[in-house]
Structure formats: C-alpha cells, structure tokens
Amino acid sequence: MLRTPHPTLRPRQTVYRILSNGAIEPFAEIEFLAGGGTLERTTRETVRYDGLPPYMVFSSPTGFLGRQVARNAAAALHLPESLQDWSDDHRIAYLFSRGVNLSGNLIYGEASLQREMDFRNAPSVSSAEKRQHYVAMATELRDATYGSSAGGEQPKFLSLVEDSGHVIVKFAKAGSRMASLLPLEHVALRTLEHIGVPAAKTQVFSAGDHVFLEVQRFDRLGRHGRVGMLSCGAIDDEYFGSRDTWSEFAARCEKAGYLTRDEAHHLNVLAAFSELIGNTDRHFENISMLLAENGDFAGLAPAYDILPMRYASIGGGVDPALHPITPRVGTIGAKPAVWQRAAQAAHLFWQSVQQDAVGFPVSAEFRELAHRNLAAAQTFVAPLLP
Structure with missing residues (x-):
C-alpha cells in the first residue's frame, strides 16, 4: 500500500540526475510505502528501503544551512520550524517541492526540477562585486x-x-x-x-x-555539470551501521571494494593528520565519497572541513584555552606509512602558522601555539615512523 507523505505530493515520484555535461535524465522512480518504507525502481534493479534511500538522507537539510531551509520552508509547506522536529515525511515534502542546488547531482520531482531549471538562469556574482x-x-x-x-x-x-x-x-x-x-x-x-x-x-x-x-564545490563541473556524491555517514548507515572512526570505516570500505587501497590510505592519513593538528570534529558527514554516473562508488571525495577544531568556540562566547595538542593513535594503529605522510603535512601546517606564512595575518598567540604543537606532533610520531 502506498502513502502520501504530504498533501501536495503524489505517492509516486521521479528522481532526476544532472550529468557531468549538464544534461538532465531520469534516475529512479520512487514509491512511498505505508509504514514509512520507500520502493526505488531504476533500470538496474528494484530496491525496497525501510526508510529513505541513502541519497535522500544525504540530500535532506542538515546543519546551519539546513536550519535556514527549515525556517524558510515552514510556512510554505506547513512544516515544523525546527529542523530537529522534521520527520522523513517532512524531508520528502521539502526535497520534492523546494529542493534546489542540493549537494550531489540529484533532483527530486518535477516541482524541484522546474526550480533547478530556473536556477540555471540565475546570474553569477561578478569578481568585482x-x-x-x-x-x-x-x-x-x-x-x-x-x-x-x-x-x-x-x-x-x-x-x-x-x-x-x-x-x-x-x-x-x-x-x-x-x-x-x-x-x-x-x-x-x-x-x-x-x-x-x-x-x-x-x-x-x-x-x-x-x-x-x-x-x-567539488560536486560541480562548470556552470551546469554535476558530480554525484554521498556522505560517508549515509553510506555507513546503509551498508554497515557502525559510525565508529574514519580508519575503521576505511577498512570496511576497502574490504567491500568501495575504496581502493590508496583511497583507504588517504582516509587514514586524514585521520592521522587530524590528530596532529587538533581536528576533533571527525564525524561521518565531514568525509564523503563520489559517485560515477552509473551510480557506482567512484572514490573518496576531496578533503574538506579539516581544521584545529579543538580550539573552536563552544558557544556562549567561550573559547577553549590554547593548550598544545594531545594526539592519540586510536584505531589508526602503528602504520608507519600513514604517520609519515601525516607528520609531513602537520610539519608544513604548523610551520606555516608559526612563521606567519598563511597568507593571512596570524595572531602572536597562535604563532606561539604553533611552535608548541609542532614540537608535540614531532615527539608523538617519532616512535611511529619507519
């Protein structure tokens, strides 16, 4: 039995995708099932999901941008103003009526397709402005x-x-x-x-x-071309259900054939580099994988959101003290090739900050912190190097 997730939507919808050359084509036929499930029909196969397909989970609003979306869509679609109160049906209502310029290359339904066509005519901001x-x-x-x-x-x-x-x-x-x-x-x-x-x-x-x-944006090619992508959170939820650490995820994906050995190595280097610069914000939405136009996994996406988050404001105007980093081996393990590359990157990173070679003014307190963190990183990795 089918369900209607929102009064303005039909229980059957089409998902489209934008190719690398900007052309638009159907990707899947979607049916919303009673009980909250979703049936996906593509030219390759038919799949039943207990909830939303992973690409719909990924495309749904989240974070700072998502909260702005929720506020803007609340009145027009009679949805909760707070993103925390959104259900799968609310996410469906947004994606298939107002979703435009989403991450990745998918478009949900004809209403959003028209919005996407209109967006193609939007003027770009000039360099001077x-x-x-x-x-x-x-x-x-x-x-x-x-x-x-x-x-x-x-x-x-x-x-x-x-x-x-x-x-x-x-x-x-x-x-x-x-x-x-x-x-x-x-x-x-x-x-x-x-x-x-x-x-x-x-x-x-x-x-x-x-x-x-x-x-x-690495999911965009020129003005109109796009590249498919999924967060590793959406991938892990669908295929593994662990959401533990980046290194363990890399091992699972290499074993399953989703990542090559080199790509898994890169993800381990990202985890190790994060340890050496104090990047404590290593959740599964901060890493992604690209998708080929046939839907297959096409490798690890370029790194993003990598910075010393241990020093970020925690709200209420409170800034953590600038204490030196305290790296840990964690689930990365004693992998000399991984730590060697991570140490090389960390050395260049902290040296740039210490020498004020960032290309942007760095405060004296951060230059001093860089000096201490460079020493801490070198001391930590010494036993782990070849």
Whole structure:
C-alpha cells in the first residue's frame, strides 16, 4: 500500500540526475510505502528501503544551512520550524517541492526540477562585486548565526561567483576565535594537497568586519555539470551501521571494494593528520565519497572541513584555552606509512602558522601555539615512523 507523505505530493515520484555535461535524465522512480518504507525502481534493479534511500538522507537539510531551509520552508509547506522536529515525511515534502542546488547531482520531482531549471538562469556574482556580496550575505544571516556553533557548525551560505563558480562560503566575525581558525582550514587543505591527498580548493580573505573562507564545490563541473556524491555517514548507515572512526570505516570500505587501497590510505592519513593538528570534529558527514554516473562508488571525495577544531568556540562566547595538542593513535594503529605522510603535512601546517606564512595575518598567540604543537606532533610520531 502506498502513502502520501504530504498533501501536495503524489505517492509516486521521479528522481532526476544532472550529468557531468549538464544534461538532465531520469534516475529512479520512487514509491512511498505505508509504514514509512520507500520502493526505488531504476533500470538496474528494484530496491525496497525501510526508510529513505541513502541519497535522500544525504540530500535532506542538515546543519546551519539546513536550519535556514527549515525556517524558510515552514510556512510554505506547513512544516515544523525546527529542523530537529522534521520527520522523513517532512524531508520528502521539502526535497520534492523546494529542493534546489542540493549537494550531489540529484533532483527530486518535477516541482524541484522546474526550480533547478530556473536556477540555471540565475546570474553569477561578478569578481568585482564578490566581497561586497559576501558582506551583504553575512549581514543578512547575522541573526541566524548567533548560537549556531553547537556541534561544530560554522555559519555559511551558498553562492555562484564569476571567478570561482559554485562555492560554499564560511564566515566569522573579525576578531573572533573562528576568524582565526578559518585561515587555518585553508592552510590545512593546501597542506594535504601538497602531500598528494586531494582537497577542496579554497580562498580566504577579509571584507567588511568578517573573515570569509570560500570553498569551491567539488560536486560541480562548470556552470551546469554535476558530480554525484554521498556522505560517508549515509553510506555507513546503509551498508554497515557502525559510525565508529574514519580508519575503521576505511577498512570496511576497502574490504567491500568501495575504496581502493590508496583511497583507504588517504582516509587514514586524514585521520592521522587530524590528530596532529587538533581536528576533533571527525564525524561521518565531514568525509564523503563520489559517485560515477552509473551510480557506482567512484572514490573518496576531496578533503574538506579539516581544521584545529579543538580550539573552536563552544558557544556562549567561550573559547577553549590554547593548550598544545594531545594526539592519540586510536584505531589508526602503528602504520608507519600513514604517520609519515601525516607528520609531513602537520610539519608544513604548523610551520606555516608559526612563521606567519598563511597568507593571512596570524595572531602572536597562535604563532606561539604553533611552535608548541609542532614540537608535540614531532615527539608523538617519532616512535611511529619507519
């Protein structure tokens, strides 16, 4: 028996996908079943899910951006204003009526397809106006920003700009702790790229009274092309149900054939590098995998959201003390090849901060912290290196 998840929706819907060249084609026929299940029909197979398919879970609003979506959709769709109160039916109602410019390459239903077609005609922000536009967006979101740091969330917005294309823009008030950390995220990702671990492209700059970190979206190709992706949280929930550590997830995926040996190694390096720079925010939404156009797994996505989160504000205007890092082996284990690459990256990272070679002003207290953290990282890894 079918169910109608929302008065405006039919119990049968079509999911579309945008290919790398920008073309749009049907991906799956979806039926919403009584009891909360979902039936998916594709040209390859028919699958019944007890809840939502993993790609719908991934596409559903979350975090800072998700809360803004919930507030905007509440009145129009008669949904709860708080994202915490959303059920699967609420998520379906949003995806199949107002979902546009979502992560990955899927479009849910004809109403969202029309929104996506309209979005193609949206003008991009010129390079000359970009900073002014970012300041205006940050100012507009200011009221929604306060109290948003729970769970390590960072205020952000989406944009389409002339010089960088589709971007996610994080921002922080100048002088705040997060304004000191956003440039370090830029350095961390460039450092990983230097040692051969793919990472998202970023730029960091100040404008008005804010610091901005612009992150190019790796699920976009040019103006209209897209790349499929899933968070490792959605993947783990569907296939393993563990959500333990990045290293254990890497081992499971290598064994299952979802990741190659090199890709699993990269994920271990990300975990080890995180230990050596104080990145304590290693949940499963902060790593993702790319999807080929036939739906198969296509490798680990570029690194993102890698920064020293142990020093991030914890809300209420409270900033943790700048104590040195305390790395742990954890489930990474004594893997010399992993720790060697991670140590190389950590050395470059802390050295850049210590020498104020970030390309953005670094405070004296963070330069001193970098000196202590570099020594702590070197002491820790010494027994683990070849």
